[in-house]
Amino acid sequence: QSHLTTTLLVSILAAVLGSLQIGYHTGNVNAPAKIIEEFFNHTWRARHNESMPDHSLTLLWSLSVSIKDFGALLGSLGVKYLADSYGRNSILIVNCLSMVGACLMSTSKVCESFEVLILGRLVFGLFCGLVMSLNPLYIQEVSPTNLRGAFATLNQVSFALGILLGMLQVAGLETVLGTEHNWAMMLSLSLIPALAQYLIFPFCPESPRYLLINRGEESKAEAALLRLRGCTDKVLTELEEMKEEAAHTQTGVTIQEFFKKQRYKQPIIIVLIINLGSQLSGFNAIINYSTRMFQAKFDQAKYLTLGVGAVNVTFTLVAFFLMERAGRRRLLLTGFISIAACTLLMTIVDSVQHLVPELRSLQVLLVFCLISAYELGPGPISWFIAAELFDQPGRPIAMAFTSMLNWGGKFVLALVFPPLLQKVCGAYVYLLFMAVALLAFTFTWIRLPETKGRTFDDIAEEFRGAEGIPLNNKTGFNTFT
Numbered sequence: 181q182s183h184l185t186t187t188l189l190v191s192i193l194a195a196v197l198g199s200l201q202i203g204y205h206t207g208n209v210n211a212p213a214k215i216i217e218e219f220f221n222h223t224w225r226a227r228h229n230e231s232m233p234d235h236s237l238t239l240l241w242s243l244s245v246s247i248k249d250f251g252a253l254l255g256s257l258g259v260k261y262l263a264d265s266y267g268r269n270s271i272l273i274v275n276c277l278s279m280v281g282a283c284l285m286s287t288s289k290v291c292e293s294f295e296v297l298i299l300g301r302l303v304f305g306l307f308c309g310l311v312m313s314l315n316p317l318y319i320q321e322v323s324p325t326n327l328r329g330a331f332a333t334l335n336q337v338s339f340a341l342g343i344l345l346g347m348l349q350v351a352g353l354e355t356v357l358g359t360e361h362n363w364a365m366m367l368s369l370s371l372i373p374a375l376a377q378y379l380i381f382p383f384c385p386e387s388p389r390y391l392l393i394n395r396g397e398e399s400k401a402e403a404a405l406l407r408l409r410g411c412t413d414k415v416l417t418e419l420e421e422m423k424e425e426a427a428h429t430q431t432g433v434t435i436q437e438f439f440k441k442q443r444y445k446q447p448i449i450i451v452l453i454i455n456l457g458s459q460l461s462g463f464n465a466i467i468n469y470s471t472r473m474f475q476a477k478f479d480q481a482k483y484l485t486l487g488v489g490a491v492n493v494t495f496t497l498v499a500f501f502l503m504e505r506a507g508r509r510r511l512l513l514t515g516f517i518s519i520a521a522c523t524l525l526m527t528i529v530d531s532v533q534h535l536v537p538e539l540r541s542l543q544v545l546l547v548f549c550l551i552s553a554y555e556l557g558p559g560p561i562s563w564f565i566a567a568e569l570f571d572q573p574g575r576p577i578a579m580a581f582t583s584m585l586n587w588g589g590k591f592v593l594a595l596v597f598p599p600l601l602q603k604v605c606g607a608y609v610y611l612l613f614m615a616v617a618l619l620a621f622t623f624t625w626i627r628l629p630e631t632k633g634r635t636f637d638d639i640a641e642e643f644r645g646a647e648g649i650p651l652n653n654k655t656g657f658n659t660f661t
Contacts, residue, residue, distance in 0.1 A: 340492040444574055450623075457562075498555075566579055
């Protein structure tokens with residue numbers, strides 16, 4: 181059992197400043213949608229002497245929201261190269277993309293160009309795709325085994341806190357930043373944590389696993405581990421574990437080898453189902469469009485959206501405290517089945533609401549419950565489970581794969597949810613979310629082994645056999661057929 185040291189805590193908090201920026205730009209485009217849409221319309225009128233057609237405005241707004249996720253999908257392609265070439269401290273390299281993106285977004289009003297705003301969100305999206313893989317990779321590799329899952333959850337806590345801060349700027353401070361005159365300034369505030377990361381992260385140690393297994397620099401790995409653990413006995417024990425893991429792994433894995441190796445096939449399928457189940461179960465649609473969902477039913481929709489952000493933060497903190505007690509498997513199962521129940525009830529309530537208007541309050545409660553269920557397990561775990569299921573050579577590719585699945589799912593959902601809700605399915609769109617959540621629940625129940633409290637080498641051992649399909653894991657769950 182390892183304990184928390186100042187260096188370890190500072191390193192993790194410095195890393196998650198990146199996810200704080202991502203959360204901020206996820207939350208701050210929700211409530212001021214009408215104001216930014218008016219900016220689009222005003223720019224169009226100045227150029228063409230006519231208002232933009234409603235359907236074009238809706239499409240342009242959907243593109244503006246979803247382009248960040250598309251950029252993140254592209255950014256994911258660079259995770260393996262950066263992680264293997266520059267180490268986990270490549271988090272600092274990609275931080276410049278955040279600063280460039282924020283500057284472009286904040287100057288779009290001065291330039292009178294909505295294209296600059298969209299370009300800024302695209303550049304910021306590249307940062308998102310890289311840092312949301314590099315962060316869990318770094319955090320898991322510097323954390324002791326007994327705290328690994330909890331600390332990895334801090335990445336999601338920071339992300340959720342960023343969403344809440346973004347919502348606060350416009351919902352709680354309408355007279356300051358969430359206005360027609362100051363919304364561009366609001367988009368530049370992510371520069372503060374970006375600059376703070378540049379000041380703090382250079383003093384944090386590199387991942388000892390990267391130094392020993394990838395670079396073969398044992399003395400540097402030992403020095404980094406000593407800074408992180410603060411106890412020589414624990415350092416020697418952990419170094420021996422890393423050497424044993426290195427003895428079982430090859431020096432590097434190509435992308436082609438990654439998808440062909442027998443021992444990776446089961447983890448790849450597990451990561452695929454969990455991540456798509458997490459992203460396509462409805463959470464991101466609610467985060468991106470909650471204000472519009474509430475506006476049709478409540479006068480103070482922005483404050484309900486602020487409640488969405490508060491619930492989001494609260495339950496990521498609950499997940500942080502439960503992660504090393506309940507385990508990944510149990511939290512995932514609880515989250516997916518709860519999401520399925522919430523989406524089913526949301527369909528029923530939305531379908532009969534015109535007959536019983538009083539049910540609108542129940543719909544708000546169901547939105548809060550769905551967000552709680554997501555952040556209890558699927559939200560945080562989907563981002564870091566790949567780092568636990570794969571060995572050191574496969575881990576960077578696995579995290580890139582995770583990022584592509586997560587951001588790809590977000591992009592698709594952000595793009596198609598408004599037309600599905602308004603034109604195609606109506607309230608029945610939530611049944612699609614329910615089906616995805618049930619599929620993810622079933623697969624998790626059958627296939628996912630518990631990783632809580634186990635070393636990376638111990639987990640990888642389950643997939644090294646000729647068939648790569650063990651019958652039972654060490655906690656007694658029959659997780660494989």
